[in-house]
Amino acid sequence: xxxxxxxxxxxxxxxxxxxxxxxxxxxxxxxxxxxxxxxxxxxxxxxxxxxxxxxxxxxxxxxxxxxxxxxxxxxxxxxxxxxxxxxxxxxxxxxxxxxxxxxxxxxxxxxxxxxxxxxxxxxxxxxxxxxxxxxxxxxxxxxxxxxxxxxxxxxxxxxxxxxxxxxxxxxxxxxxxxxxxxxxxxxxxxxxxxxxxxxxxxxxxxxxxxxxxxxxxxxxxxxxxxxxxxxxxxxxxxxxxxxxxxxxxxxxxxxxxxxxxx
Numbered sequence: 001x002x003x004x005x006x007x008x009x010x011x012x013x014x015x016x017x018x019x020x021x022x023x024x025x026x027x028x029x030x031x032x033x034x035x036x037x038x039x040x041x042x043x044x045x046x047x048x049x050x051x052x053x054x055x056x057x058x059x060x061x062x063x064x065x066x067x068x069x070x071x072x073x074x075x076x077x078x079x080x081x082x083x084x085x086x087x088x089x090x091x092x093x094x095x096x097x098x099x100x101x102x103x104x105x106x107x108x109x110x111x112x113x114x115x116x117x118x119x120x121x122x123x124x125x126x127x128x129x130x131x132x133x134x135x136x137x138x139x140x141x142x143x144x145x146x147x148x149x150x151x152x153x154x155x156x157x158x159x160x161x162x163x164x165x166x167x168x169x170x171x172x173x174x175x176x177x178x179x180x181x182x183x184x185x186x187x188x189x190x191x192x193x194x195x196x197x198x199x200x201x202x203x204x205x206x207x208x209x210x211x212x213x214x215x216x217x218x219x220x221x222x223x224x225x226x227x228x229x230x231x232x233x234x235x236x237x238x239x240x241x242x243x244x245x246x247x248x249x250x251x252x253x254x255x256x257x258x259x260x261x262x
Contacts, residue, residue: 011050011079011080011081011084012080012081013213013214013215013216014052014081014083014084014213015081015082015083015084016211016212017199017210017211017212017213018053018081018083018084018086018087019083019087019211020172020199020210020211021052021053021084021087021211021213022053022055022087023170023172023178024180024197024199024211024213025118026168026170028055028056028118030242030243030244031056031117031118031149031243032055032056032059033243034149034243034244034245034256035056035059035060035115035117035147036059036060036062036063038060038113038115038145038147038258039060039063039064039067039113040067041067041068042112043112043113043145044064044067044068044072044073044074044112045064045073045074045075045110045111045112045113046060046061046064046073046074046075046076046111046112046113046114046115047075047076047077047078047108047111047113047114047115047139048060048075048076048077048078048114048115048116048117049078049102049105049114049115049116049120049132049135049136050078050079050080050102050116050117050118050120050121050123051077051078051079051084051085051088051097052079052081052084052088052118052120053084053087053088053091054077054085054087054088054089054091054092054095054097055091056115056117056118057075057077057088057092057095058088058091058092058095060075060115061073061075061092061094061095074096074111075095075096076095076096076097076098076108076111077095077096077097077098078097078098078099078100078102078105079097079098079099079100079102080099080100080101080102082099085097085099102116102132102135103124103128103131103132103135104131104135105135105138105139108139110139110140110141110144111139111140111144112140112141112144112145113144113145113146113147114136114139114140114144114145114146114147115146115147115148116132116136116146116147116148117148117149118149119149119150119151119217119254120148121148121150121220122150122151122216122217122218122219122220123215123216123217123218124218125218126218126220126224126228129218129220129228130228130231130232133146133228133229133231133232133234134232136232137232137233137234137261140261141261142261142262143260143261144260144261145237145258145259145260145261146234146257146258146259146260146261147256147257147258147259148256148257149243149254149255149256149257150220150225150254150255151217151253151254151255152222152241152252152253152254152255153219153220153221155186155188155191155219158184158186158193159186159188161184161186163183163184164181164182164183164184165181165182165184166179166180166181166182167180167181167182167197168180169202176201177201177202177203178199178200178201178202178210179199179200179201179202180197180198180199181197181198181199181200182195182196182197182198183195183196183198184196191218191219192216192217192218192219193216193217193219194214194215194216194217195213195214195215195217196212196213196214196215197211197212197213197214197215198211198212199211199212220255222255225255225257229257229259233261233262234259234260234261234262235259235260235262236257236258236259237258237259237260238256238257238258239255239256239257239258240252240254240256241253241254241255241256242254242256243256
């Protein structure tokens with residue numbers, strides 16, 4: 001992977017706002033609880049694809065250390081944004097942080113568990129989705145596990161949501177009152193839901209925004225996910241409708257999938 005690249009693919013969207021990302025996306029307690037629950041005494045080597053600022057990766061590392069107090073654990077995070085990785089490295093410099101494209105991961109010793117959290121796989125179209133799953137399979141020995149979460153497509157709902165709104169307001173650690181503005185749209189032909197977030201000062205909305213993000217969510221139906229998982233060399237062992245392990249059915253908000261490498 002050429003070190004001259006500042007970012008890889010979709011990760012370019014995260015560079016300018018990396019310092020604000022964690023505050024903007026808010027609480028990820030449910031994600032942390034689910035993914036740390038997959039780390040056990042038999043699975044203490046973990047690689048987190050699209051690790052971002054590392055908040056979930058670091059939590060899994062702490063759980064791996066708890067499960068393997070003799071130090072027989074190994075944690076790695078891979079992301080395409082250098083600035084997001086800089087934030088991650090500041091959280092825990094002991095973790096191996098790798099800058100790279102998760103569709104084409106470098107050769108690494110096999111892991112017990114591969115994760116791709118926080119609907120990161122929806123940043124990719126069908127081809128990219130399949131490539132990431134192929135990367136995950138190469139990172140695992142037979143019997144290793146892959147876990148990921150994405151939103152379950154609800155096209156009529158997201159088409160109706162195309163609008164401009166304020167997502168939320170908050171006060172950051174420096175005491176600044178900030179507001180997240182959102183503009184959303186759904187491209188029916190491309191099957192992509194887009195969110196444009198702008199972070200502005202609450203009391204001075206005319207000044208340049210402090211950060212901007214453009215999130216794209218390709219819609220991946222369960223049938224496509226099943227086929228992609230199988231083609232990549234996995235079998236689905238668990239599937240939930242949300243991170244609380246609720247039942248996956250037609251009303252499910254998410255597709256939370258755990259697979260085994262075969």
